[in-house]
Amino acid sequence: MGGRRMEKVEIGTLLLENGETIPHAELAYERRGPMDAPIILVCHALTGSQYTVGTSEEPGWWDGLIGPGKYIDTNQYQVITFNVLGSCYGSTGPQSINPETSRPYRMDFPFITIRDMVHAQKRALLALGVNRVKAVIGGSLGGMQVLEWGLLYPNDMDQLLLFASTPYYSDYGIAFNEIGITAIENDPGWKNGYYQSSEDVKGLEIARMVGMVSYRSAPLFESRFNRKIAEDNHNKFSSYEVSSYMRYQGKKLTERFDANSYLYLLRAMNSHDIGKGRGGWKKAASQYKAKLIAFGFQHDLIFRPEDIEAFAREVPDSEYHFVPTKFGHDGFLVEFENWGHIVREALQEESKIQVWG
Ligand SMILES: CC(=O)SCCNC(=O)CCNC(=O)[C@H](O)C(C)(C)COP(=O)(O)OP(=O)(O)OC[C@H]1O[C@@H](n2cnc3c(N)ncnc32)[C@H](O)[C@@H]1OP(=O)(O)O
Numbered sequence: 001m002g003g004r005r006m007e008k009v010e011i012g013t014l015l016l017e018n019g020e021t022i023p024h025a026e027l028a029y030e031r032r033g034p035m036d037a038p039i040i041l042v043c044h045a046l047t048g049s050q051y052t053v054g055t056s057e058e059p060g061w062w063d064g065l066i067g068p069g070k071y072i073d074t075n076q077y078q079v080i081t082f083n084v085l086g087s088c089y090g091s092t093g094p095q096s097i098n099p100e101t102s103r104p105y106r107m108d109f110p111f112i113t114i115r116d117m118v119h120a121q122k123r124a125l126l127a128l129g130v131n132r133v134k135a136v137i138g139g140s141l142g143g144m145q146v147l148e149w150g151l152l153y154p155n156d157m158d159q160l161l162l163f164a165s166t167p168y169y170s171d172y173g174i175a176f177n178e179i180g181i182t183a184i185e186n187d188p189g190w191k192n193g194y195y196q197s198s199e200d201v202k203g204l205e206i207a208r209m210v211g212m213v214s215y216r217s218a219p220l221f222e223s224r225f226n227r228k229i230a231e232d233n234h235n236k237f238s239s240y241e242v243s244s245y246m247r248y249q250g251k252k253l254t255e256r257f258d259a260n261s262y263l264y265l266l267r268a269m270n271s272h273d274i275g276k277g278r279g280g281w282k283k284a285a286s287q288y289k290a291k292l293i294a295f296g297f298q299h300d301l302i303f304r305p306e307d308i309e310a311f312a313r314e315v316p317d318s319e320y321h322f323v324p325t326k327f328g329h330d331g332f333l334v335e336f337e338n339w340g341h342i343v344r345e346a347l348q349e350e351s352k353i354q355v356w357g
């Protein structure tokens with residue numbers, strides 16, 4: 001994504017949920033579409049970025065859904081995406097300079113939560129002169145932010161569009177994250193966070209591999225690889241196409257993502273629970289004022305569709321849509337032709353009727 005101009009907004013000193021502060025915090029962002037159009041705030045997932053919409057030179061990570069003439073039409077809506085606090089695409093995170101030491105924070109960066117991310121985005125929106133948006137939308141970690149947006153700032157939006165995300169992160173999801181965290185922290189190449197380059201952190205490759213297993217499904221892998229033997233054999237024990245694919249995906253992430261940010265974001269995901277301090281998730285669910293349009297994806301192991309549906313039923317004004325797919329959790333990043341129209345229509349109309357699909 002290197003060719004794009006990076007915009008940043010300063011948000012001053014940020015007070016975190018745990019009482020610590022981040023001085024001189026800033027969020028990188030991208031703003032696309034007409035300045036006077038209704039605003040859609042997009043919250044990105046774990047390894048995503050502010051580069052949601054494509055340009056003539058580079059794709060965006062949600063290109064299939066958002067752009068000129070797309071399901072979310074950037075001729076009709078203005079789309080704003082912030083890189084989340086703690087990430088590595090320009091927002092304040094472990095790679096940023098700690099003003100106290102004049103060196104990068106690395107693992108001295110404070111623990112951050114989904115609520116901290118949302119408070120930071122609220123401050124950033126105000127700094128950009130935006131008081132209210134039409135909709136907040138996101139999947140996975142982005143969906144966690146959507147859910148907190150609707151509770152922390154309930155009057156700031158008409159709609160919440162939630163993809164592949166639940167009111168609290170599942171134990172099964174935390175378990176996958178723990179494998180990733182352990183792989184990184186036990187890698188001598190990680191050097192307690194003082195590595196030269198994430199490409200030296202083999203633990204990040206392993207973390208991504210296990211992540212990929214949890215983001216996809218057995219039916220997808222079987223239909224795609226079917227026990228095919230790989231031509232570029234790594235060693236006598238790793239000869240399958242799926243093995244080669246996993247290694248490729250692991251390596252590819254280390255070329256674009258910071259290992260310390262990955263640790264902080266996994267831990268932020270683990271902390272997600274809308275019920276914390278609000279009397280449990282069901283009570284919290286009853287407090288939403290905006291309309292919720294929720295999507296669950298078939299075969300999603302870590303954000304189960306049935307849990308998303310059960311949550312949506314507790315939200316006063318809500319819709320739930322089940323999307324059949326072999327992709328599992330990553331279904332919100334693909335096959336837009338199957339569900340993009342629901343998004344387009346949801347943005348066009350508001351109703352108080354619960355719809356279940
Ligand atoms: C939610 C977010 O915010 S994500 C944002 C940041 N992430 C991104 O921008 C990437 C988002 N993209 C993705 O997550 C995926 O590409 C998806 C979900 C959109 C599509 O998934 P898929 O169609 O399964 O493609 P996926 O990326 O998993 O695999 C294709 C890649 O694997 C490679 N590959 C496929 N089979 C093999 C194999 N047997 N051995 C080695 N490599 C292989 C392909 O060459 C391709 O490489 P490339 O990415 O360099 O072009």
Ligand SMILES: N[C@@H](CCO)C(=O)O
Nearest residue numbers: 045046047048140215
């Ligand atoms: N494909 C997603 C998985 C987590 O939702 C990402 O890389 O962010």
